[in-house]
Amino acid sequence: MRKIEIAALPGDGVGVEVTEAAKDVLHTLARAHGGVEFSFTDFPWSCDYYSKHGEMMPKDAISTLSQFEAIFLGAVGNPAIVPDHISLWGMLIKIRREFELSVNVRPAKKVKGITSPLANPKDFDLIVIRENSEGEYSEVGGRIHRGEHEMAIQNAVFTRRATEKVIRYAFQLAEKRNNRLVSATKSNGIVHSMPFWDEVTKSVAAEYPHVHTQSTHIDALAAFFVSKPAEFDVVVASNLFGDILTDIGSAIMGSIGIAPSANLNLEGRYPSMFEPVHGSAPDIAGKGIANPIGQIWTAKMMLDHFGFEELGQVLMDSMEEVTEAGIKTPDIGGTANTRAVTEAVKEKILETARV
Structure with missing residues (x-):
């Protein structure tokens, strides 16, 4: 059994919601198929953190994150309280530079069920x-x-x-x-x-x-x-x-809300970071309608990075079966909420384990 220690940075806005959804999906995948266990440690670094402490992350944040095997980021930014250049350079760019995440990988494909x-x-x-x-x-x-x-x-x-x-x-x-x-x-x-x-x-x-x-x-x-x-x-x-x-x-x-990305340290000296492309969408934060697909697809990229390509494909196939069935959030033409999409993906994963 491989246990992977992951630093979770939910960040701002919908980042908190979609990160929790993807973690839920990953735990379901691990329980259903075995071979891997995910241990997440959450850190509250965000624009809200900045408003209280005057910085996006504490001084020892990089040292703290270096102890993990990967970083799972939700979304960062809330211009209503912190200018974008401060939130971006104080957290996301800092992590990328300090950990030499010099390769960014972003797939784009025709996703089943998404127009x-x-x-x-x-x-x-x-x-x-x-x-x-x-x-x-x-x-x-x-x-x-x-x-x-x-x-x-x-x-x-x-x-x-x-x-x-x-x-x-x-x-x-x-x-x-x-x-x-x-x-x-x-x-x-x-x-x-x-x-x-x-x-x-x-x-x-x-x-x-x-x-x-x-x-x-x-x-x-x-x-x-x-x-x-x-x-x-x-x-x-x-x-x-x-x-x-x-x-x-x-x-x-069809939507930036479904796009994933990986920031890789190819030498393995530092943890790589996985994040969806979308922003924090403060206008819909807390409404329960954020699209978790980008974060779930990002989780698939993290699985691939750790050599669990078969599990990654199970996750991708399950996700596409859900979108093809029309279980989608409003941003991509559906009526489902975040939880409904997440539960549907989990059920598809469980079905693959029962076959």
Whole structure:
């Protein structure tokens, strides 16, 4: 029996509700199929915590979290009490940087029972691998002067180590899937960082000659995600480009509320972090109608990370059986509440164990 110690950070708004729902589902899965046990330790770090303590997390938070095997995050943010840049950089970004979570993985697929806004989405099933630690989101830069002479400088930072790491991971994933990879670039307009990105991609591609590789400019690639998503399998992108593409991926699935993600430390030195893409949705918090699918799918990614792919597939299949049966929250066209969806997923899991 493998026992996995997980730090749960429910965060703000609906994050608390969907995290509890996904934990419930994971415990049911473990009891029904065995082989693994989940031990969650909850931490109340959030915007509410900030309002009481003047910080998103205590000073020893990183040291505390480092003792766990994974971090299971709900959602962070409540601009009514804490500005977004404070909540984001004080918690989420801090964890990503301190734990070197340099690879972000975000799948997008046609989920059974959920209507895509696309007229003919076909059965697209793609994964975007996003560099998660530097690129266009570096902290290097500053502002000088005020008034009409004011100037802001934001430097994009691309190191060979981080760029090569994320691109190599994408190629390794492509090998496990369909041997197809697209690299997002903009080397015709961004004259230093993107040619560098392309050069590293070409260098790594030489090690994977059986993987069909192409580079596509980000503007065209964004359009293709809408017009022909089924043509893509693995896509690798810089921090900003990956951020944009994954939000498009969420949109064409039908709702950002169902999109999962994983922030990985590939070396295993620190815990990886798993979080849904959606925000804290303070407008519906406490109403019991938050969509738990994104958090449940995120749990599936956590299972895969720990080598429990078969259990992860049971969870994914159970989730899709529920959405295909029409048991859905209002954001994706249903009338069910959070608890009803959660209980339905649990029942499907139990059915698989009884077969």
